Amino acid sequence: MFFKTIDFSKFSSIRVGQPTEVLMLERGDKIPNDRVIIGHANNLLLSPTPPPLMMLSKDFSFIELDDGLLTIGCATPTGKIVSFAKKHNITGFEFISKLPGSLGGMIAMNAGVKSYEIFNIIDSIKIDGVWIPKDNIEHGYRFAELGGVATEVRFRVEKGFDKSLLEELKDLRSNQPKTPSAGSAFKNPKGDYAGRLIEAVRLKGVSQGAMQWSEIHSNFLVNNGGGVFEDAKYLIDLAKGRVFEEFEIELEEEVQIL
Structure with missing residues (x-):
């Protein structure tokens, strides 16, 4: 195993985060139980104070x-x-x-x-x-x-x-934004769609700093350049609060927040 500093503002798909030391696991290593395993950061929103992280190296x-x-x-x-x-x-x-x-x-x-x-x-x-x-x-x-x-x-x-x-299946991508995002922000509630609910509470296209609920797909939180964790978390919490207030539905994050 070895440590690697990863700049999550470049590595994560949503382009939010900071340079963070990550433990890279190699074949034969004893896996620590005091770190959180992450993948390639495609549905990850990293806070300024994340827990200790680890990742599988190219051995895997x-x-x-x-x-x-x-x-x-x-x-x-x-x-x-x-x-x-x-x-x-x-x-x-x-x-x-x-x-x-x-x-x-x-x-x-x-x-x-x-x-x-x-x-x-x-x-x-x-x-x-x-x-x-x-x-x-x-x-x-x-x-x-x-x-x-x-x-x-x-x-x-x-x-x-x-x-x-x-x-x-590739055609399904046509309704997804090309701007950096972490994919779907919320899981779809049973019998409904998170994107529909976000749009219904009038948050489609709403911004906080450089972060925005996408105009193309309401359940995608996009980074228009230089977005920060605090603004992303604000919009996530805003959506959860509005949807619960109007529909009494608790949205559950699909994006992993660490």
Whole structure:
């Protein structure tokens, strides 16, 4: 293991944060229990006083195909996974094309698009050095109780990469802002949409400093340049308060705030 200083104002997808020392884990390392594991910071909002952080190093960025099983390291970028699946005609990974970041970040929140979720295609996950079957891990909509640090994931291989589905899912991106963001700020409440609720309480396009509820998709909190944590947190809290006041619905953050 080694320490690396990461500037989260450049590294995180929302471009908010400061240079922070992060412990990088390598193969064979004993995993500390006093640090918070992060992925590639695509749904992360870092405060000025984050807890001690750790991240998987490039040791955990790999894809191995053997005897009908696909083993992928949790530091592997999602784009690399989709390219591998396409090259080897493996189905089930098409929806990942819409989800930036690392595999570890995806499984930590059971990331997905529409009816597609990463846990739908998982066989087992290596957590704190032990392989655990998917069915023994509590998971649901944008939620997974890993109970430790995941380093590798196994998938059963099914042939038949669906190029038409890939293009269909890519088209869904057309309603997402290109401005830096952390993706969806809130999980969709049951039977409703967070974006609809934010728009209904008249917050679409509302700004605080350089942070703004997007004009393109209301559930995206975007950084128009030089945005800071305090302004992002203000808008998140404002949305939660307004939505509860008008609809008695408690919005739950999808973005991880540390």
